[in-house]
Amino acid sequence: DTAVSQTPKYLVTQMGNDKSIKCEQNLGHDTMYWYKQDSKKFLKIMFSYNNKELIINETVPNRFSPKSPDKAHLNLHINSLELGDSAVYFCASSNSRKNEQYFGPGTRLTVT
Amino acid sequence: GDSVTQMEGPVTLSEEAFLTINCTYTATGYPSLFWYVQYPGEGLQLLLKATKADDKGSNKGFEATYRKETTSFHLEKGSVQVSDSAVYFCALYSGGGADGLTFGKGTHLIIQP
Numbered sequence: 320d321t322a323v324s325q326t327p328k329y330l331v332t333q334m335g336n337d338k339s340i341k342c343e344q345n346l347g348h349d350t351m352y353w354y355k356q357d358s359k360k361f362l363k364i365m366f367s368y369n370n371k372e373l374i375i376n377e378t379v380p381n382r383f384s385p386k387s388p389d390k391a392h393l394n395l396h397i398n399s400l401e402l403g404d405s406a407v408y409f410c411a412s413s414n415s416r417k418n419e420q421y422f423g424p425g426t427r428l429t430v431t
Numbered sequence: 432g433d434s435v436t437q438m439e440g441p442v443t444l445s446e447e448a449f450l451t452i453n454c455t456y457t458a459t460g461y462p463s464l465f466w467y468v469q470y471p472g473e474g475l476q477l478l479l480k481a482t483k484a485d486d487k488g489s490n491k492g493f494e495a496t497y498r499k500e501t502t503s504f505h506l507e508k509g510s511v512q513v514s515d516s517a518v519y520f521c522a523l524y525s526g527g528g529a530d531g532l533t534f535g536k537g538t539h540l541i542i543q544p
Contacts, residue, residue, distance in 0.1 A: 323474075353532050360469075362516060364531030380526045409474060411531075419465060420532060422475040 322346050323423040325373045325410050331429045332400060340426045342431030351393035351416060353385060356391050356407040356425070369415075400430045433458045433486065435521050437535035444511055445543050452506040452538045454495075454521035462525040464488075464497055469518045478506075478519070516542045518532040 323344045332338050344351065350369040356362045365383045367374045373385065384400045397404060410423040438453045452490030463482045467475040484499035494506045495533065504521060521535040 354531065360521065360537045362475075362532075362534040362537075364533075369531045376531075411475075419477050419480050421477065422467075424474040 323412055323421050325408075325409055325423040325426050327426060328415055328424065329427050329429075331431065332333070334400055334402060336400050337396070337398045338400060338428070339397070340408055340410075341426070342393050342395070342423055343391055344410075344412040344423075345391065346393075346412055346414070346421060348412035348414045349390060350413045351387070352411040352413075352420060353393065353395050354411060356409060358406070365395075366393075379418075383431070397428075400431045402430050404428060405430045433523060433525050433533040433534035435523055435533055437521050437538050440518075440537070440539035441541050442538055442544060443541045446513055446540075447510045450506070450508040450511045450515075450540070452519055452521075452540070454504045454506065454535060456502050456504065456521075456523050458502075458523055458525040458533075459490050460521075460525055461499075462523040464495070465522045465524070466493070466495055466504070466506050467520045467522060467534075469520065469537070471517070474544070475520065511540075513542045513544050516540055 326341045349383040352367045353365040365379045384396045387393045407425045407427050409425045411420040434457045436455050463481045466478040468478045478491040481488040481497035487496045495506045518537045518539050520537045522532040
């Protein structure tokens with residue numbers, strides 16, 4: 320009965336590869352997010368998605384693209400991976416943008 | 432833009448000590464304020480929240496009061512336990528930017544028995 324789940328938990332890949340991280344929420348929320356946590360544990364919003372409206376943090380490279388097949392899922396696709404993409408990526412969801420967000424367990428991405 | 436400033440860590444306390452983790456913010460309008468906790472190897476868990484001035488959020492013995500005049504949301508607990516050891520994040524939502532939460536850098540709390 321996990322509220323927000325992510326797969327995989329760990330992802331190790333080489334530079335230049337394309338990878339995806341999946342996120343699912345069973346809370347009935349209408350808004351989903353992706354955050355990046357760097358090695359110093361600093362968290363930064365990457366995307367928010369609500370009712371087909373995508374809001375992108377201007378600092379996110381266009382190699383990153385979220386895709387939402389339905390309201391319960393927001394997957395993160397990353398093309399041409401770079402060393403600097405190594406981080407922990409968290410998915411989150413909320414019931415409207417103003418309310419508290421619930422986070423998934425994170426995906427640790429390591430690019431070698 | 433929005434920003435959140437937290438006290439630097441790590442903060443090391445003995446069990447049963449009083450805890451304060453300072454948090455101040457800069458935001459447009461009237462943001463909602465949150466404290467999240469991250470235990471080792473886990474995701475973030477919502478600890479408490481406050482949505483308007485003078486609101487007090489509380490949970491598991493932790494408290495924080497939304498102080499608009501000082502733009503602060505300090506986290507307090509009267510008697511900490513070893514199990515409270517974690518990283519604590521102060522965050523705000525104001526609807527700006529990419530419309531997600533703006534986080535502080537986190538405070539690593541270590542409680543010694």
